[in-house]
Structure formats: structure tokens, C-alpha cells
Amino acid sequence: MLPHTTGSRPSEAAIEVRGLRKLFGTTTALDGVDLTVAPGTVCGLLGPNGAGKTTLVRILATLSLPDGGHARVAGLDVTRDPARVRAAISLTGQYASVDELITGRENLEMFARLHRMRGPAVRRRAEELLERFGLQDAAGRAVRTYSGGMRRKLDLAVSLVVPPAVIFLDEPTTGLDPQSRYGLWDSVRELVRGGTTILLTSQYLDEADHLSDRIAVLGNPDGTGGRVIAEGTSSALKSSLGRGYIDLTVRHADQLARAAEALVRTGAGPVEVHHELRRVTLATGRSTGPGTTVLTAALSELEASGVAVEDLALRRPTLDEVFIGLMAAPDTTEKAV
Known part of the structure; x- marks a missing residue:
């Protein structure tokens, strides 16, 4: 070499x-x-x-x-x-x-x-x-x-x-x-x-x-x-994005609307529905408390609504979501460790 x-x-x-x-x-x-x-x-x-x-x-x-x-x-x-x-x-x-x-x-x-x-x-x-x-x-x-x-x-x-x-x-x-x-x-x-x-x-x-x-x-x-x-x-x-996400996949596609309504009732943040994936994504923020608290509230609302859950996960933002957030509101230069 x-x-x-x-x-x-x-x-x-x-x-x-x-x-x-x-x-x-x-x-x-x-x-x-x-x-x-x-x-x-x-x-x-x-x-x-x-x-x-x-x-x-x-x-x-x-x-x-x-x-x-x-x-x-x-x-x-x-x-x-x-x-x-x-x-x-x-x-x-x-x-x-x-x-x-x-x-x-x-x-x-x-x-x-x-x-x-x-x-x-x-x-x-x-x-x-x-x-x-x-x-x-x-x-x-x-x-x-x-x-x-x-x-x-x-x-x-x-x-x-x-x-x-x-x-x-x-x-x-x-x-x-x-x-x-x-x-x-x-x-x-x-x-x-x-x-x-x-x-x-x-x-x-x-x-x-x-x-x-x-x-x-x-x-x-x-x-x-x-x-x-x-x-x-x-x-x-x-971490600088200041939010996490809960991804919910329903067992039956016809329950997507009901699942979205249940997640909205948690008051955590905006909800996105992905019909092709049978998935609903809930954004959580610093003002909503720990993600695990929101996850517990989401489970309670889903159970009360009779939604059949196939998968439920709490996750950090992806780099794609960080990028989209920066492009939507790039008001200041952010320096991270």
C-alpha cells in the first residue's frame, strides 16, 4: 500500500x-x-x-x-x-x-x-x-x-x-x-x-x-x-428535532380511520395515515411528556376503540424526518455535538 x-x-x-x-x-x-x-x-x-x-x-x-x-x-x-x-x-x-x-x-x-x-x-x-x-x-x-x-x-x-x-x-x-x-x-x-x-x-x-x-x-x-x-x-x-414517533400497524385496513381517531385523542401531536401500509404515525413532542407515557395512553385509547393492533412501536425520528423538518423551518443554524 x-x-x-x-x-x-x-x-x-x-x-x-x-x-x-x-x-x-x-x-x-x-x-x-x-x-x-x-x-x-x-x-x-x-x-x-x-x-x-x-x-x-x-x-x-x-x-x-x-x-x-x-x-x-x-x-x-x-x-x-x-x-x-x-x-x-x-x-x-x-x-x-x-x-x-x-x-x-x-x-x-x-x-x-x-x-x-x-x-x-x-x-x-x-x-x-x-x-x-x-x-x-x-x-x-x-x-x-x-x-x-x-x-x-x-x-x-x-x-x-x-x-x-x-x-x-x-x-x-x-x-x-x-x-x-x-x-x-x-x-x-x-x-x-x-x-x-x-x-x-x-x-x-x-x-x-x-x-x-x-x-x-x-x-x-x-x-x-x-x-x-x-x-x-x-x-x-x-434529538434536535424535539420529537419522537409512534408507529401503529392495524390488522384490518378498515380500522385505519378508527385507529387514527384513537391516537388523536391522546393529544400528543399530529397523525399521519399511510393507507398502503395499514399504518398510522403519531408525532410526540417535548410538551407531551415521555414517549412511553404517550404510548401507554395510545394503547388505552386503541383498546377502548376495539382496534386490532398488529404492531405498535415507539421510535426516534429518521434522518429523512429531520431533513424534512429542517427544510420546512430552517430559520436558524443548528450545531449539534
Whole structure:
């Protein structure tokens, strides 16, 4: 394994962004973004379309220049030292950038030569990466015959020919089946265990939930440009929402309305009915007391209404629900532990 190419000291942040601004004509894409990512961690970068996620990644990857503020990656200023930044990073987008007309092994060997590797080291590095990503059996096949999951694995393998200090993963599992997604998750976890820092953008919030050590949410609350409106661990962001949920699944679909009425009578919060799932969801808040108290009240009301319960569970918010809550009322920037 080759060493990281990096200019940072161990104590430095792997990514440090302060007051970053970007304009496109009269449109402000980024309006004072602040972000810090510790070495050897995964930071999930979330936000709606137009919030500036891609713009931020392009600036950090030296593909675009900021109009204000500053950013450092692997201890290097992205504006003053772009060549060294590019030597320390890898950018893997949602579309594989490998050559489909040649084999997987040939792709890896080609990129090894582009990185000035020579002789037996080229073949040795290609074989190491084929084994690491489980592509040995397909190594001699043209990439055009690969499945979507195999192409994404090869794309990630190519980015690791010379292990970078920081990897930008832009929606890496878009379009993949669940098995391929989980396989790529395992590869990401292995990279982090080896000390690599990852900035992950994803349209799948469960992906960010499972992989990220910390999450930053970009938003554009007043239309003036994207900035970080919430940041913290997944657990802390869920706690910041200030509510929990009770999910009730009824045995008989014709009892959904009666079940919803019973939950409304608890006075805990709003109720949502999901007809296709035979489920009713009740939101609980800090003002309603402990969730277990509301759960007890719900059971009493359901029993009195004669509702046949198939399943009843008290749970924390999902990251999707946190995201929806932030987009609905992003009035302040939230910092969580």
C-alpha cells in the first residue's frame, strides 16, 4: 500500500472551510459556508437540489474558484496550491469514469501508469485492488459487460491506485441495487479504517445515516445562497428535532380511520395515515411528556376503540424526518455535538 500524498499534519482538519462564497452572475450559490471535517472520518453533506452541494465539492476539488472565504483540503489551500490538492484527493462521481472498451484489469493498469508506476508494480497494484473489491473473476472482461455495481466498484478502485488523503464521493450508489449499495458501503468503511477522509453527498439519507460520523446540511433558507443550516452527529440531529414517533400497524385496513381517531385523542401531536401500509404515525413532542407515557395512553385509547393492533412501536425520528423538518423551518443554524 502506497502512503497518502498529503501536506497536512496529523492535528489538522482534513477539510476546513470558512466563509466560502460562490457567485454565478447575479445568483449566489454559496453564501458563507463553514465546515470542518476531521481526518479519518466520513462527513455526509446533505441538502435539497440547488443548495450548493455540487458547487462546494467542485471548489474543494479545485474544479471551480470561490469568490470569497477560503478552503483547505489535506492542509493545503485550494486556491493557492491547487496542484498539490489534486495530488492529495480523489473525486468519484455518480457516473463511472472508467473506459468501457477495455477490461477491468487494463483500466487499473492504465491508471497506475498515469500515476508514474512502472514495471511489476503496475500489475501488482492492479491485482491488489481487484482482490480488495471482489473483481478478480471479472478482471479479464470488458467493462461494458459489468453490472452497475461492478462499474462503481471499479471506479472507486481506480481512484485508489495511489491512496488519497481525501475522497469526494458524489452520490456514489445512485441507481445501484441494495446488494451493490451495501457492498460499496463496506468498501467505504474499509477506506476510513485505513485513515482516508471522505466527504459524501447522497440522495439516500439512510446511506448518510449509516456511513457518516458527522452530517452537515446545506440549505438556502432565505434565497440568498446555500450555507450550513445544521451540523452534528446523526444522533444529535435526531434529538434536535424535539420529537419522537409512534408507529401503529392495524390488522384490518378498515380500522385505519378508527385507529387514527384513537391516537388523536391522546393529544400528543399530529397523525399521519399511510393507507398502503395499514399504518398510522403519531408525532410526540417535548410538551407531551415521555414517549412511553404517550404510548401507554395510545394503547388505552386503541383498546377502548376495539382496534386490532398488529404492531405498535415507539421510535426516534429518521434522518429523512429531520431533513424534512429542517427544510420546512430552517430559520436558524443548528450545531449539534
